[in-house]
Structure formats: structure tokens, C-alpha cells
Amino acid sequence: MRIYLSRLLLSLGPDARLSNTFETLVSEAIRHMADIRPYDALFAATTWPAFIVGAETNNLRNRAWIAYRFAGL
Numbered sequence: 001m002r003i004y005l006s007r008l009l010l011s012l013g014p015d016a017r018l019s020n021t022f023e024t025l026v027s028e029a030i031r032h033m034a035d036i037r038p039y040d041a042l043f044a045a046t047t048w049p050a051f052i053v054g055a056e057t058n059n060l061r062n063r064a065w066i067a068y069r070f071a072g073l
Contacts, residue, residue, distance in 0.1 A: 003029065003056055026057045030065055038072040 003025045009016045020028075030053060033046050046069070054066035 003052055022056050023059060023062075026053050026059070026062055029053045030062060033069065034065075043072075 002020075003022065006018050006020075006022065006025065009018065029049060033050060033053075036042050036046055050066055050069050054063060057063055057066075
């Protein structure tokens with residue numbers, strides 16, 4: 001959600017300043033998603049956030065984590 005809102009803020013004006021970098025937001029989202037295991041009822045609800053996080057990161061380790069996450073679906 002914060003990633004989406006940050007993108008929206010940036011689209012409104014080139015002078016917009018973000019409190020965090022996108023990689024920081026990606027890492028934060030991954031930390032939260034890592035708490036939800038594949039056998040949890042909420043696991044399926046992490047599909048879209050995982051996709052967004054994967055699209056936003058340039059970090060190979062984060063991309064690998066997202067790929068592993070999708071393999072668990």
C-alpha cells in the first residue's frame with residue numbers, strides 16, 4: 001500500500017519527497033509477508049502485494065524471495 005501511495009505521490013509532482021526509498025518499502029513489505037506461511041489462511045491474500053513488491057525491486061535477493069514465494073502458491 002505504501003509503495004502504491006508513494007508512486008501516486010511522485011506522479012503528482014516532480015518535487016515530491018518520499019520519507020523512504022522504494023527498496024526500503026520493499027524490504028519492509030517482505031518482512032511482513034515472511035510472517036505469513038503458505039499454510040496460513042491469509043497466504044493467498046499476499047499474491048498481489050508480492051507481485052507489486054517484485055516489480056518494484058532491483059535487488060536480486062528480494063526478487064529471488066518473491067519468486068520463491070510464488071513457487072509456494
